[in-house]
Every structure is written in C-alpha cells, then in structure tokens.
Amino acid sequence: MTLEQELRTKLAEKNILLMTHLVVGYPSLAVNREVIGQMVAAGVDIIELQIPFSEPVADGPVILKANQEAIDAGIRVRECLEFAAEMATTHPIPFLFMTYYNILFKYGVESFLEKTRAAGLQGLIIPDLPPEEGEEYLAGCRRLDLAPIQIFAPTSSSERMCYLASQGAGFIYCVARRGVTGAQTRFDREFDHYIQRCRQATDLPLAVGFGISSAQDVAMLKGRAEIAVIGSATIRLVEERGPAAVGPFIAGLRP
Amino acid sequence: MDSTHYVMGTVCGPHPFPEIVAWFQRIIGEEVRGQILASHGKLPSRVYACVGGGSNAMGIFQGFLADPQVELVGVEAGGKGLESGQHASRLAGNDASPGVAQGYKTMFLQDEDGQMRDTHSVAAGLDYIGVSPMITDLWQQGRVRMTAATDAEVMEALDLTIRQEGIIPALESAHAFVQAFKEAGTLPASEAIIINQSGRGDKDIFTIAHAFNDPSWREFIRAKGQEYDA
Numbered sequence: 001m002t003l004e005q006e007l008r009t010k011l012a013e014k015n016i017l018l019m020t021h022l023v024v025g026y027p028s029l030a031v032n033r034e035v036i037g038q039m040v041a042a043g044v045d046i047i048e049l050q051i052p053f054s055e056p057v058a059d060g061p062v063i064l065k066a067n068q069e070a071i072d073a074g075i076r077v078r079e080c081l082e083f084a085a086e087m088a089t090t091h092p093i094p095f096l097f098m099t100y101y102n103i104l105f106k107y108g109v110e111s112f113l114e115k116t117r118a119a120g121l122q123g124l125i126i127p128d129l130p131p132e133e134g135e136e137y138l139a140g141c142r143r144l145d146l147a148p149i150q151i152f153a154p155t156s157s158s159e160r161m162c163y164l165a166s167q168g169a170g171f172i173y174c175v176a177r178r179g180v181t182g183a184q185t186r187f188d189r190e191f192d193h194y195i196q197r198c199r200q201a202t203d204l205p206l207a208v209g210f211g212i213s214s215a216q217d218v219a220m221l222k223g224r225a226e227i228a229v230i231g232s233a234t235i236r237l238v239e240e241r242g243p244a245a246v247g248p249f250i251a252g253l254r255p
Numbered sequence: 256m257d258s259t260h261y262v263m264g265t266v267c268g269p270h271p272f273p274e275i276v277a278w279f280q281r282i283i284g285e286e287v288r289g290q291i292l293a294s295h296g297k298l299p300s301r302v303y304a305c306v307g308g309g310s311n312a313m314g315i316f317q318g319f320l321a322d323p324q325v326e327l328v329g330v331e332a333g334g335k336g337l338e339s340g341q342h343a344s345r346l347a348g349n350d351a352s353p354g355v356a357q358g359y360k361t362m363f364l365q366d367e368d369g370q371m372r373d374t375h376s377v378a379a380g381l382d383y384i385g386v387s388p389m390i391t392d393l394w395q396q397g398r399v400r401m402t403a404a405t406d407a408e409v410m411e412a413l414d415l416t417i418r419q420e421g422i423i424p425a426l427e428s429a430h431a432f433v434q435a436f437k438e439a440g441t442l443p444a445s446e447a448i449i450i451n452q453s454g455r456g457d458k459d460i461f462t463i464a465h466a467f468n469d470p471s472w473r474e475f476i477r478a479k480g481q482e483y484d485a
Contacts, residue, residue, distance in 0.1 A: 054371040055356045077368045102356045106369030128358065155257070 003094055003122045003147040003170035007205050007226065010045055016222045017045035018254060019207055021098065021231040023066040024049050025075030027238075029083055034243040035234070040091045042250035046227070048125060049087070051080045051099035058127040060179075062232040077103055081115050088120030096149065098125040104137065113140040123147030123170045131167040138167055149173050152201070154194050161201030171205040171227060174198050176212070187220045195224050218253045228253070265308025266387040269358035273389050277313045284318020287449060295447050301326045301438070304451040305430040306401070307343070307380045309387030311453035316399065326400060328438075329390060330430040332376030333403035341375035345386040346394050346401035354385075361388045377406040377466060378426035380454070404433035410466050412436055413456070425454030426462060 001009075010017055020039050022032055039047060052070040056063060088095045097116055104112045104126065116124065123146050131138060131150070141148040147170025152161050154177060165172060176191065198206055208221055209229030218228045230253065237245050266273040266280070291299055302319055304312035306329040319325040334342030337349075345351040345362045354363035356371065364372045364384045376382040393399040404412075412432040416422050424432060428451065435450045442448065456463060464472040 053369070054365075057357060071370055100356070102354050102363075102365070102369040105355050106352075106365070106367065128355075 002145070004204060006094060006122075007046075007171060011205070011226055014045070014254075016218060016225070016254065017227045018043070018218070018250065019046040019048060019209075019227050019229045020044050020234055020250065021048040021050060021229065022234065023052055023063060023070055024080045024083055025052060025070035025073060026066040026235070027069065028073070029075075029079070031238065031243050032083065033087075035238060035246050036087055036091065038243060038247035039234075039250055040093060042247045043254070044093065044250055046094045046096065047087070047091075048096050048098040048229075048231075049080070049084050049121075051077060051097060051103050053100040053103055055102070056100060060232060062235050066235055077107060081119055084116075084121055085119035094122040095120070096123045096125060096147075097121055098127075101126050101129040101134075101137075109136045110140055113137070113144055113146060117144040117146055121146070123149050125149045125151070125173060127151055131164065141169070147171075151175060152198050154178060154190075158197055158201055161198060165202035165204060168202075168204065171207050172198065172202055173229070174206050174208045174225065176208050176210045179210075187217070192224070215253050215255060263308070265310040266313045266389055267308045267357070267359060267361070267385060273359070273387055276310055277317065277387075277389060280310050280314030281317045283311065283314035283451070284316060286318075287315055287451075288318040291447060291449060297447065298322055298325050299449045300324070300442060300446040301328055301435075302449045302451070303328045303330060303431040303435045305330050305378075305381060305427045305453065306346075306386060306390055307332070307378070307383050307427060308385070309390040311428075311451055312399075313387060313389055315449070315451045316393070320393075320398070327393070327398060328431075328434055329394070329399050329401045330434045331386075331401060331403045332374075332378060332381035332430065333405035333408070334375040334377075336405055337403060341373075342403065342405075343374040343376045343382050343384070344401075344403040345384075346391065347403040357385065359385070359388055361385050361391045377409055377462065378430065378459075380425070380427040381430065402434050404430040406466075408433045410463075413463060414467070422452070423456030423460075423463070424452045425456050426459045428452045428454050429456070 022035055052067040052075055054071055056067045138148055148168060149170050150164040150168030151173045153175045205226035207227035207229050208225040209231060212228050212230055213233035221228045234246055237249055262272050266276045302315055302325060304315050306312045312329050316327045331347050332343040337344055345364055351362040351364050354365050354369060356363060364374055366372060371384045374382050374384055394401050409429045413429050416424055431450050435448055
C-alpha cells in the first residue's frame, strides 16, 4: 500500500489526520522514544523525524535551537537512521524523514534512500531541494517506493503548484504562511483562497503546517485539509512540561 | 514579502543571486582596470583580493577575467593556521568538501555528516563556512589561485601599512596585503600589482587595537570606562 492509500484508508475513519514532528536527538533519543510512544498512543497518524542539520533554513527559533542542541550533543546521521528503523518497527503508523539536502548529499543520495527504505520509512520532506535540482533523489524515491513530499507555499504560483504536484507523492505539505516554522498563523479568507489554489493543483491529500498549535487550529483545518501538522508546539511542550505532557496535548487536539 | 526578494550582500546563495551581486560588484574591476592602464600604461601582473563570501574578489577579478596574463589571487582567512582547524579557508586548505546548503552548492567547511563546522578568523567578514560558487568555479578552472593568511600575519601586515603608508585597511582586506607582501619581492620592479583594499579598518579599530595589545590604548579605554562609571 502506498503512503497515499494508507492515508486515504485512515481518512475513511477520521475527518482530519494529525502529523507530528520531532527533532531526532533533541533533547535525547530516550526522550524521543517516550514522546513518540505518547504520540502514537494518543492517536497521531504520521510522524516526521527531523534529522538535525546545522543550517535548517526553513525552521524558526524553536526547531533551530533543537537542531543545534542535538548536533552539539553529538547526534550522528547513522544514529538517526538506526533510531528511525527502531521506531518504524515498533509503531504501526507511517514515519517520514524531514531533513535538508546536504545530509543526503554527503551520505550519498542513493544509499541514503536505500537506508530510509530499509528502515521502513515511507517518505521524505526535503524543504531545500527543488525538484529541478533533485533528479537523482526523485528517481531514487520512485524506484524504492518512497514518497518525495513536495511543498506548496502561499507564494507558489498555480503553475508552480501543478509542477510540484507532478513530482510528488503521498501528500502535499502546504506551508500555511510566509516565513519560518513556529509562529502563529491566521486562518482568514486569504488562507481559504490559498487552500483552494492548492486543491486545484493536485488530487493528493493536503497537509497544512507552520503555526498549528491548538485544538482550535485543528478544528479550523477540518474540511479544508486532510492533515494538520504539529511541529514547534510539541517541542515547546516537552521543553516546558516534559514528555508526559505530550499525550494529553495530542489527545486534546482532536476532541 | 509579496514583491520583495532577499539578496545576500555577497556572491552566494541560489542562482541567480550570485550573478546579480557579481554584476553590481563588477564596477570595482572596471574602474581599477581603467585606472591602472591610465597610470601605468599596462595591466598588472597580479591582482590580490581577500575572499570571505567573495564579493570584493569577484568585483575586482571580473575586470581582468579576459586578460590571461593577469594572475588573480584570492586570500582566505587562515585564522590560527590551516593545521589548527580554526580557520575559514575553504579552497586554500584541505578541510572543505562539496556540499549544498543555504541554497547553493560549493565547497563547505563541514564534517562527514554534512554538518557545518565552526570557523575562525580575526576578520568577521571572512569567517564563513562557504564561498561563492563563482569563485570555486574559477579556482577549479585554474583561473584564480587561492591562498590563506593567518591572523598573526594579518596583524603584521597591518602594522606595516599603518606605520609605512598611514592607512588602516579593514581586517578582511589586510589578508590581501599579506599575500601581496609575501610575493612582491619575487617580482621584477618593472611589474605592477594591485591589492584590493575592499574596506577601511576604521570599523575594526577596537579589534585591531585589542589584537596589538597596545599599552597606551588599554590605558585610554580604561580611563574612558572610568568616566562612564563615575
């Protein structure tokens, strides 16, 4: 079953799916394990595992700091691959990698994708790799049946969205607004118009992220998008209240 | 944000931003070429420029790219020495490797995982992990020779220019002076060279004075500090 099919199956039972995110190695693999356990138990549908990178250009202050601290604590790409394999084997939901292109480039794109597939992951989000520069990556994903998740932004033209969709699989990650991760997003008429444009460009499920942090935000997305993405909010929560707070928070997002 | 693009000040980042910035910086090379032809009636044998991101170097080098007899010399930050690991020499040293970050591909100072390393230079403007893809290309073609100057050599060169010429180059530009001073003595007196003093050292006066560890400067700062405490 492809990632898209798996999501469609879940969507037959739930009106909106939750995708959460965490930075591997921040604050530690042990805490990551606990947080993921809580997320899965609370009903999360997909998890993004971010492999830390020193130049995370799409990320805001919360995730930037998490990347830096995980690297300072000595996390290695090899360990992230091992950890991902462990998680994908332990939990019955799809896992994706999120990282930046240099991590793949230095590892070797082909062998990185092979390791990703072998680990049991279903796709990747690489925000700094436009399809025009990612021929090897896209071909590798096709060959290994991994979903190369493409990203729409409010600044993307409709023509650009169609092109990106033609290169993607699984779902489309719709960045809710301009700027980096972690700040509040306003769901107004402009946002609705943007989502309509996204919808016209693709038949793939739409995930909306950047600034989603409350049950209200998730409720606003119902009927507009298929997947709500929670990123910085859970990292902040773990920092402030520890991993045990994650389960109740996630459960409360979709009452 | 709907109609505005962010352009870095240097010749780095995704295409076409390096070329846009290089196009504007080109005025340096055009003017310098005209000036040396007017004053010396011939082209220089070498042109020296410091290389951080590479904007001043691309600016001046572009005036001479079509003149194969002019050797173009880039000078990177050697920091505490190329063997120390504490430097920002992407091309002159052996520590950098190809990478893709900040929207462009070039030689980066990074580890085996692709994480960028800490860099060091006395000159903030040279203290950078990457280097212009245009400079890297010219270096790979053999059109630009890349060298490095250490912090200590930079302070020596500054001491010389301040005492002998009465000029204070920026710490960045002083790197170009170091390499030119090393090589000038090996050239016949009839030849001309150009050093790009891309910035003035007035901005670095505190860093320079601190690095020279000048007793009267320390005394001056201490006295000034006391005025504010009082």
